[in-house]
Amino acid sequence: ExxxxxxxxYLITVTGKKLTVTCSQNMNHEYMSWYRQDPGLGLRxxxxxxxxxxxxxxxxxxxxxxxxxxxxxxxxILESPSPNQTSLYFCASSASSGGGNxxxxxxxxxxxxx
Amino acid sequence: xxxxMQIPQYQHVxxxxxxxxxxxxxxxxxxxxxYKQRPGGHPVFLIQLVKSGEVKKQKRLTFQxxxxxxxxxxxxxATQTTDVGTYFCAGASNDYKLSFGAGTxxxxxx
Numbered sequence: 268e269x270x271x272x273x274x275x276x277y278l279i280t281v282t283g284k285k286l287t288v289t290c291s292q293n294m295n296h297e298y299m300s301w302y303r304q305d306p307g308l309g310l311r312x313x314x315x316x317x318x319x320x321x322x323x324x325x326x327x328x329x330x331x332x333x334x335x336x337x338x339x340x341x342x343x344i345l346e347s348p349s350p351n352q353t354s355l356y357f358c359a360s361s362a363s364s365g366g367g368n369x370x371x372x373x374x375x376x377x378x379x380x381x
Numbered sequence: 382x383x384x385x386m387q388i389p390q391y392q393h394v395x396x397x398x399x400x401x402x403x404x405x406x407x408x409x410x411x412x413x414x415x416y417k418q419r420p421g422g423h424p425v426f427l428i429q430l431v432k433s434g435e436v437k438k439q440k441r442l443t444f445q446x447x448x449x450x451x452x453x454x455x456x457x458x459a460t461q462t463t464d465v466g467t468y469f470c471a472g473a474s475n476d477y478k479l480s481f482g483a484g485t486x487x488x489x490x491x
Contacts (some may be wrong), residue, residue, distance in 0.1 A: 302481075307390065309469060309483035310424070325478065357423060366473030367412060372423040 288357030389480025404470035
């Protein structure tokens with residue numbers, strides 16, 4: 268089954284404790300991205316990747332890191348989480364450039380930073 | 382940067398009635414996409430519009446892209462309880478980034 272998976276689905280952590288949210292897709296998609304969803308703000312892009320080893324900042328990259336060492340994986344790293352990073356996070360992938368193709372979203376990761 | 386505004390933020394609809402949600406961009410778009418997110422779920426792609434003035438239909442849903450490619454609308458006729466959720470538009474002004482609107486959250490009164 269074609270899908271995007273994320274882990275963990277739920278995470279409660281404390282300020283400053285490094286964490287990684289994994290994202291994997293099995294559709295051989297080139298383009299992957301991370302979004303955060305907050306009430307009233309919709310989906311805001313954090314980082315995106317056009318291919319392996321090619322990443323770039325989205326609209327809200329501060330406090331986040333990403334890497335794209337393999338085509339299928341695109342982990343999101345919070346080196347020192349803060350309470351304002353409490354949010355619902357979605358990973359997405361698409362066949363090629365993000366703007367011209369259907370985005371396939373993962374199930375989401377709900378993060379709470381205390 | 383590009384901004385995509387979506388109104389209304391909330392839409393409370395009586396079952397059987399019609400409603401429309403609107404999307405406006407500050408810049409000309411190359412295409413616009415629409416997504417639906419059910420409560421507790423993730424966004425799911427509905428449709429993509431590319432041409433100026435394009436109109437597409439999916440059963441009771443009608444999607445329109447403005448002539449200037451800066452606005453779009455989603456019209457739902459005869460709303461059903463299965464239409465509950467949040468509808469997002471997403472505008473693309475280049476090949477690499479989508480800008481999502483804040484979404485319209487739809488609730489239905491039976």
